[in-house]
Amino acid sequence: MGRFIAIILIIFMGVLLFVGVKSVGPDLTASAQAEIERNNMSDLQIMSTGGLTQADRAAVEKIKGTQVQLSKGFDYLENKKQNNLKVYSYAKSDKQNRLNVTKGHLPRRGNQVVIDKTLADDYPVGSKITLNDDSLKKTHYQVVGLVDSPLYIANEERGNTTVGDGQANGFVYVPFASFDTDVYAQMYVTFDDLKGKTYSSNEYKRQLNRKIKKLDNVLDNRREKRQVELQEIAEKKSQPAKKKLAENQQQLSQSKQKLETGQGQLAQQEGQLKQQEQNLSEQIGTKQAQQQLSQPKQQLAASKAQLKEQAKQLQQAQSKITAGKQELQEKTQVSKPTYLTDKRADLPGFSDYASLSDRIDAIANIFPVFFFFIAILITFTTMTRMITEDRRQIGTLLSLGYSKMEISVKYILYALLTAVVGTILGVLVGSKVLPPVVFKMTGAMYIFQDYKSLFYPQLIVLASLAALLATVGSVILVLFRDLREKPMNLLVEKAPKAGKRILMEKITPLWKRLNFTQKITFRNLFRYKSRMFLTIFGIAGCTGLMLAGFGLNDSIPSPGTKQYTQIDRYQAMVTLKSGQKNRAAQVLDNSDQVSGKLPVRMEQVTFRQKDSSNQEASLYAIKDPKKLSNYISLNKPGKKANQSLPKKGAVVSQRLAQTYDLKKGDHLRFEDEKGREYTIKLAKITENYVGHNVYLSSDYYQEAIGKKASLNSYLVRSQKMTTKQQDRLAKKLADTGQVLNTNYTKDQRDKLEKSVQGMSAIVVIFIVLSGTLAFVVLYNLTNINISERRRELATFKVLGFYNKEVTMFIVRENIIFTIFGILFGFVIGWFLNWFILIYASSNMMVFPVVIKWPGYVISAVMTVIFSAIVMWVTHRKLKQIDMISALNSSE
Incomplete structure (x- = not known):
């Protein structure tokens, strides 16, 4: 019964992790797709540097099966709470990107607005908000509701803006009738023949790209007309x-x-x-x-x-x-306007959500497969050893006239039962319990509340076939071998493997110092090499899985740590109003907390290339390049490098270069916030972990952009500050009237760590299941070891060895296996972690391999504890060995 349960547990855990983790990514996609269909989320969002009109709409609607919705809006810096807001129009007739009310209600009058639910503390329902802009008829509005918008699916990400520090804090929806402008800001487009197609499928992407090409032709024709x-x-x-x-x-x-x-x-x-x-x-x-x-x-x-x-x-x-x-x-003198087309994947937070799904898929393609491989290997070994132990019984049944099929049915049914029970339990828990647990732990990060938990036939079939191969397959393989032998041969037990001199015996000074029991232990280790390698590999695999889990737990938050401590050496960025800096500089100079400041020009730009997704980047023009190394590190990936800024060309972060397959000397095209296109030369690639950054000297900026790099920001180095000290400094800067915003890298780091919390759920599950598998593997392998050596161990007992001394023969071997397994497991764990992180890294985030010492210690200690528990169980079992039956002659 113990072996039966152990096999079921191994198959259960293997199937659970394989099916469960492999289901999380597709379930996240299915949940997003359901939200897309429920809110009729647009396929494309079009903007123009010259604004949009009804004539643009009419031109786009000529494409068959196209549904168009126009929206008004603007970017706005709200002075009271110092929030950069994205203002949109709202109309009851809107069919695309429908809002989801979380509190209150949608606007019913012209002076009512709904606001981003993440800004509930700044603008609670019932409060007043001032929007003083020429585009609006009114200035004062009442907040009547909090909403989610499908344009912003991640609660921590609101994209870029043209005001303040360039980072949006939230959005506001104002009634359409309150706008006092004929020009539209956005055009939302959906295509009839793309409805029902999953946004991540290749078919959807192919068809969407075809639509974009048609759309580009239509909009290109509109440029000249719009210019007129x-x-x-x-x-x-x-x-x-x-x-x-x-x-x-x-x-x-x-x-x-x-x-x-x-x-x-x-x-x-x-x-x-x-x-x-x-x-x-x-x-x-x-x-x-x-x-x-x-x-x-x-x-x-x-x-x-x-x-x-x-x-x-x-x-x-x-x-x-x-x-x-x-x-x-x-x-x-009006130049031709530029039309910008953004896919759904280009929207704030959507790429992060897709990246989370992709990262989990990347982990699911490696971790559970390796886990399953260990589980299958141990199951296969257990089943083959079980039948080998029953050779005499099989020989007896054959001698009594039972057919080979009748004998085989017992073992096949046994194997089939373990496979079916383990697989069914694994599929149910893996499909219906594990993914929802992960989603619950990540649910606060995204606006999706209706999580889809589905069965995926291809995963179930693969898991079932693997389980059947490990159980029924191993049974059939061994039966095919044993049933071909004559009953007489089966009735005689296989002679123990002959002992041989081992390499250690040739080292005479060492061998002489070993006592009798130690010599027996070393001889047995090398006598049964297959058992030794299997046990060491089984322990190493489980230790490696646990270490990889701890490594993922350490590595997932590390991009923020490395980016905002090792790469970005400044503690704050102060964004200035145009052409104003004297009073702000004086506040920084007079502050006891501030130790230095570096004036820079910072812009949010967009890199665009055909057949590649758009990449948002922060572009920095440095007036004093010699001081840059004190504020930003420009190391080459993987090694230290010259920190100087090139006089000609730009320094580009590693992931941006990899995304577009760029090397030194290549040229990059990008657009500023107004859609104007420029070209820069890549002079150097630098290490970077979060987002995309581009650095260039102010002289090269003027050469490439065609205008002077006017100062608009300070990079600030400071002592460690409390939240109150940060707020006090930010207020002093705001009171000068010259500062738009003050951002602290600590806040960005905290925000980033929140954004990767979804991975932690998977990691915890990995660690728990890996530890459980380690225990079951040790228990199973030790059981096999004991059952194969009953006669040997019984002989020691007959010769007068005490129970503890007999147990120590097994324990010594297990200790050696465990030590080597742990050490080998450290190597496996590191490489497994490295391999997973390569696939888990995305365009906007690179995960370095970081495994802190507690991960090594806990993995080793857990393995030792499991081994100790198994040894205690082993001692109890060895005390119960019946010496007479164990030593009974085979003849």
Whole structure:
């Protein structure tokens, strides 16, 4: 019964982990797909640098089976709570991207709004919010509800924005009727023939790419037409300004004429005064003439000065009119707008969710398979040894006239029963218990509440075939071998394997120092090499699985730790208002906590390449490259490197280079937040673990972008600060009126650690199941060892050895097997962890291999404890060996 239960447990755990973990990824996808269909989430989101119109909508709707929805909106920095908000329009008629109300209700009047549920503490239901923007008819609104939006499926991710520090904090939906603009901000598109297709399937992606190509052609044709429309709008808007400039120019011309007349009159008066002075000088003398004419001269000088001042003012007015004309000309010269098409995968949080699913799939393709392999190996060994022990019974049945089939049925049914029971239990728990447990632990991270837990036939079939192969397959293999022998041979037990001199015996000084029992132990180890290797590998496999689990637990949060302590050496980023920095710099210089600051230009940019997903990156232009190493490390992946910033070219983070298969000297194209495209040269690849970063000198920025890299941020180094100290410094900076936002790397690290919590659930399950498997494997292998050596152990008892001494023959071997198994398991665990993390890393996150010392210690200690428990059980079983039956002659 013990062996029967052990085999069922091994198969159960193998199937449980294989089916369960392999089901988590597909279940996450199915849950997201259900949410997509329930909220009618758009397939594409289109934006334009020139805004969108009904004409754009009509052009897109010409593509057959296309459903279009237009939305208004803008980015807004809310001053009271210092939140960067994404403002969208809401209408009852909206069919795409339907909102899910978590508290309150949707807007019913023009002065009501609903807000992101993650901002509930800042804007609770019933509170007021001020949205002071020219696009809106009203300024003050009441929050009447908290909502989830399918555009933001991850609760911790709200994407980029064009205000503040470039990172959005949440969203607001304002009634459509409250907008006072004819231009739309977004166009949402769904395609009829893509409905019902899973978003992650290759078929969906292929068809979507075909749709995008058609869409790109339509939008490309719209660019020139839209440019004309914008030009007309600009011309229309400029008419009052042109009229005003013309009036000013006319007034200026009149003033010039008056000035010229005055200057002419002044010249005439000067001439007359000069002639009068000459005449008086002849009559009364020069001195008396000058005294008599001093007053008229002073009046004339004052008039001259006055005319000179008027001339200066007219010149300044002419300069202003000329500048106004130039500015007006620039405003009326409209370039062709750019249309930006984002897939669903490009939305904030969606790629993280897909990455979580992909990471779990990556782990599921390695960890459970290796786990299952260990389980199958032990099961196969157990079944074959069981039949080998029954050779005499099989021989007896054959001698009594039973057919080979009748004899085989007993073992086949036994094997079939263990496989069926273990597989059914494993499938049920793996499909219906394990995935929901994982989802419950990750549920707070995403807006999905309806989790789909499904059966996947292909996984069940694979697990069932593997279980049957390990049990029924091993039975048939051994029976096929044994039933071919004659009954007489089966009735005679196999002679024990002959002992041989081992290598240790040739080391005479060492061998002489060993006592009798120690010599027997070493000889037995090498006498049954297959048993030794199987036991060591079984223990090593289980220890390795446990260590890999602890390694994953250490490695999953490590990207944030490495990024925000080793790569980013600064503690805060202060984002400034345009062209303002003096008072903010003074606050930083006067702070006791701040030890240094580095002025930089920081922008959020988007890298785009055909047949690859869009990649968001932070671009930094550094004015003082020599100081950069104190704030950001520019190491090459895997080794230390020259920290200097290249004069020509950009430094690009490793994952961005890998995503687009780039190497030194290649060129990258990217777009800024306004859709303008630029090209930079890759000069160096740097180590990076979170997101994509691009670094370049301010000189190269000016060369590549075509404008000066004006300062808009400070990277700040500081001492360790409490939350209150951080808030106090942020408030002082905000009070200067020059700072948009202050972000601390500690907060980003905490946020990142929350985002990978979903993996922790899987890791805990791995560790628990690996430990359980280790115990069952040790128990099973020790049982096999005892059953095969009953005669040997009974002989020792007959010779007068005490029970403890007999047990020690097995215990010594187990101790040696356990030590070597643990050491070998450390190697297996490290490589298993490394292999899993390669597949688990995504474009936006790289997982380094990190296994802290407690992982090694706990894995080893757990293995030793399991081994000790098994040894205690072994001792009890050895005490019960019946010496007479064990030594009974076979003949």
